[in-house]
Amino acid sequence: MSAAAAALPLQRRTRSGSLRVFLRRNPRLLVGGSIVAILLLAAAAAPYVAPYDPVATNVQDSLQSPSLRHLLGTDDLGRDVFSRVLWGARISLSVGVISVAIGFTVGVSTGLLAGYLGGTFDLLVMRVIDALLAFPALVLAISITAALGPQIQNAMIAIGIVAIPGYTRLTRGQVLTVRSQEFITAARTVGAPPLRIVLRHIFPNVTNTLVVQATLSTAFAILAEAALSFLGLGAQPPTPSWGQDIAYSARYLANLDWWMSAGPGLAIFLAVFAFNFLGDALRDALDPRLRRTA
Amino acid sequence: MTRYILRRLLLMIPVILLVTIGIFILIRLEPGDPVLTFAGEDRNPELLAALRHEYGLDQPLPVQYVIWLSHALRGDLGRSFQTNQSVVEAMAQRLPATIELGAAALLISIVVSLVVGTLSAVRRNSAVDLVATSATLVGVSFPSFFLGLILILLFAYVIPGHLLPPGGFVALTADVGENLRRLILPAVTLSTVSIAVNMRQIRSSLLEVFGLDYIRTARAKGLSERSVIASHALKNALIPVVTLIGIQVGSIIEGAFITETIFIWPGVGLLAVQAIPSGDYPVVQGVVLISALAYMFSTLFVDILYAWLDPRISYEGARA
């Protein structure tokens, strides 16, 4: 499905119009982008705006329901849930960005090479990609993290690996379509070196699709990190992490101490929602051929 | 058609081989010494050595792999380090619970998404449509474990009378009513993501079909709107939906890991999640292998079904 986009050579659409016009034409971009920007800001500013130290325990204040002093209440060690949610944004967003970067870099470069070189290399790469795709994504992420040990860095690597096949297939598909086109053949006949052809002529053709894919897979990465941490395979206490904090406090549900899970849970939702929303909006704006009948 | 299927099956062989190697290496990379788990508190070095030998852990890794693979080909996935149960038996025992949960979730997802999806396509841009499309976006972004916990909080603790239990399982054969009562929350939790995805797909493919010539013809012939939708539009719109349902086997499998954990639903997902921290290699290997195989074959099945439903797809070039 993803490889559906046929290539009109070198679109310069976005450069010609100003950003403002672009945003006005796509109001959903503005909404999605703003939420993402707010989240990034919250993560960056956590050390300055969080009212309390996210890891300092204060057992006298434990298990307090939300109040003006503690906007989202406190956990069983008396830590401020709101502060932990703010700090947790740093973990979630950096996992999102870094693991997508891993998937993007590895996936795009193998996809470009496989598509361009073809032959045995292509065959080999695609079998490995098939093997990766043989696992449901989260099952693969769980297995890799389990293998490397329950640490947040390992969760990042695992999620990154899981993201690779998407980029490889997408890029390779695009390269295959572009490669046969006249201007590439022309460049080849002129004797341009392969790497240059790939970078100068082929890569720019797939960037729009890749940007969309990257945004959407950031949403997946955040959700996957939360799930891994929830299963005890990602971030470890006392590090504030949304998924881990939900798992940590889930046992208090039976005692009706709901607020410990509510803050991090809503935060995960908001972050995933924002990237999904932005991704959809980007797809419609950048890649009209992929636009759904809506 | 037969040639196409055969070709696809042949192509799967190297992939499956790669998958088994991958699984084996991955699981063996796991830190820690499993012997320490199943020896309990007894650290007697002779016992540890004897156990290591008994489970073949003193052999070189490639040898262990070949032994594991040859046993696996004969349907023997080894015994759990921890409970000494045969892995195949353990999975067979837990598979019905997983299948029941998966089937229930799939059913909920299909019914809800068909009804709401159709409604929102027919009444495009109405209030129903707006609510449904927003709900879709919320649905795909909502972490299932958080939803599960909210449901537990509400139905097991907050609403008086312990309406539904917070988790646990009673076999269908033991007590049908109790089984279904315990099934509700996990099945709803597991179905949410796929409801969202399905609904979106049904809506958009219906809208696409509405625009097609023969629907316009049908309308022009004066057929009732109801029969246009039912007999013409929906039928065609279902093609991509069938694909989607097949693809969801994957999300059901991975969702099962999380959902079964939250609701202590004793399926294969919970089996694996519990085996990981204790380094119970045979169990984790078994479950991951089975989920990969199930996923691969369901993808294959969908491809075949799709090819069969939609004659425009040529069998030969199917794999891009």
Add this chain to the structure above:
Amino acid sequence: MATKLSRRRFLVLGSATALAVACAPSTGGAPGASASAGGGAAGAPQKGGSLTFALDSDISDLDPMLSALFVDRNIHYQMYDSLVRINAKGEIVPGLATKWTTSSDGKTVTFDLRQGVKYQDGTTFDAASVKWNLDRYRQKGSHRTGELAPVESVDVVDDHTVKVTLKTAFAPFLSILVDRAGMMVSQKVADAMGKDFTVHPYKAGTGPFVLTEAVKSDHYTLTRNPDYWEKDQGGNALPYLDSITFKPILDPNVRLTNVRTGQAQVLTRMSGKDIPTVKSDSTLTFVQTSAYGWDSMIPNRSPGALFSEARYVKAVSMAIDRDQLLNDGPAKGVGAVAYGPYAPSHFCYDPSFKPFAKADPAGAKKLIDDVGKGPLTFELLVPSGSPDTLQLAQLIQSQLKTAGITMNIKTELFNQIVKISEQHQQPGMSLYGWSGRIDPDQNTYDFVVTGQPNNDSAYSNPQVDQLMKQQRTETDQAKRKTDLQKAQQIFAVDDPSRVWYDFAASILLTAKAVQGLEAYPDQIARLGYGWLKK
């Protein structure tokens, strides 16, 4: 979720912190000394009825020879009898052996066996069967070889007398026969079942209940042994109950809900946070007593390691506030503080031994200053996946901060931590406990004597080695007590081997109708005495 990553083994070792944290000394719960559910007020025991017991995890082996998990013992004790038993106070009393005599050099123990006892399959329990069992437990691949290592040989004297010869005098020997190493199984059943014996040892024991159904990871059903030899004080046949079903329910919330809603009637493992609620629940009976299990922080004391400096270990031990850990930590006040490995129910326990009764951050600071290498910073390895343990670690972290000690928490898989610590590679300390044993020696020796397999702190102190070896051969209990206490002063205070901070307690939470059960210090319920009030 707490239990989804149920580290079975971790549940065994990390007893107090992880689960039995919940446990408790004599405070609260049952006022007065009685740790028995229902007490004596309930009238004469009634026959009949069945119970469901909620286990905290699935069992591994029903064969006492191969069993490696604590949870298995919950079932063993209902199916099998052992040669000797303990009563609820932890004293050794007759079981299948009615009498025993130890030779003056302590090297031979002669057992008089109970007569007229039959295995559930009809075969006779006699001296030959005892020899066969003990020899079986000592064979290669048995999990009991370590416990029975002191045994040189087992000889049949006559049909009802067995002589056990030890390699050297070994004071804790009898206590070892209380548990799995002393449990008697029918040779006929074991031979007939072969490999399947470990899962389906039907009719294998002499105990009050017969295993009739074992569905792995789902349930285990035991029914009344109609030919059981033991009678109650009124001369009535035991047991009273018709059947017991054991169900593994891993999640503590779900387990408790099951008991609350009547789907189960007994549990022995619960989360500390629920203690206050169950105590005030009039439909439940909650009793507790001191258990043998302890929890500790295990420093790496090998030469060159940070904690080779004894004063650092002592500083940590001084800086932590054990009362706060117990009361505000996951135990929620149930359990007992620990300064060493001897539990309140051990004969050598000294209630006045409180070397670190009050947290002393200033004293700790001074010790660290004396070392003169700047502030103390170290890493604590904590098993991942148990919120209770993590909560406790974070509490310790904040306590140490007041003494200027920086403790960084690092989580790892439990068996990875054991592997690291066993090889003495932990950079700072590791956090885990011990499920506890009946004899204080078994709670101590392997942890403090040079080169022993459980000595994860690589501790070595010649004086301790000498005292611990000496008490093993001591036949006079008073002298043994002196040796043990002298050793404790060294390995817990003067040259500390680790930092002990709490004892588990044995918990018994039952539905109100369940009577006759007592909390034993080994945390295992003896359901043969239980009955249901109708």
